[in-house]
Amino acid sequence: MLERVEPVRRNQELDAAYLGQWVAVKDGSVVAHSQHPSGLVNQLRGLGDEAKGAVVQRIPVPGEPLYLGYMS
Numbered sequence: 001m002l003e004r005v006e007p008v009r010r011n012q013e014l015d016a017a018y019l020g021q022w023v024a025v026k027d028g029s030v031v032a033h034s035q036h037p038s039g040l041v042n043q044l045r046g047l048g049d050e051a052k053g054a055v056v057q058r059i060p061v062p063g064e065p066l067y068l069g070y071m072s
Contacts, residue, residue: 011025011028014030014059015059018030018033018059019059019061020035020058020059020060020061021033021034021035021058021059022034022035022036022037022039022040022056022057022058022059023040023056023057023058023059024040024043024044024051024054024055024056025054025055025057026050026051026053026054026055031044031047031050031051031054032044032047032051032054037058040056044056
């Protein structure tokens with residue numbers, strides 16, 4: 001059975017600095033960001049256990065859907 005993950009509201013303050021980028025947020029702070037998901041994954045791997053619990057999302061440009069994930 002999958003663990004239930006509570007919905008995470010998108011922090012709209014990220015729009016100005018990270019529009020169109022993939023970001024990982026943990027405890028209210030951006031711990032990694034990249035234009036490409038593979039770049040974000042590489043940064044998170046480099047953080048090791050520090051990345052656990054980070055919420056991964058793409059800051060959408062207007063008209064784009066929201067993509068969201070969780071680092072376990």
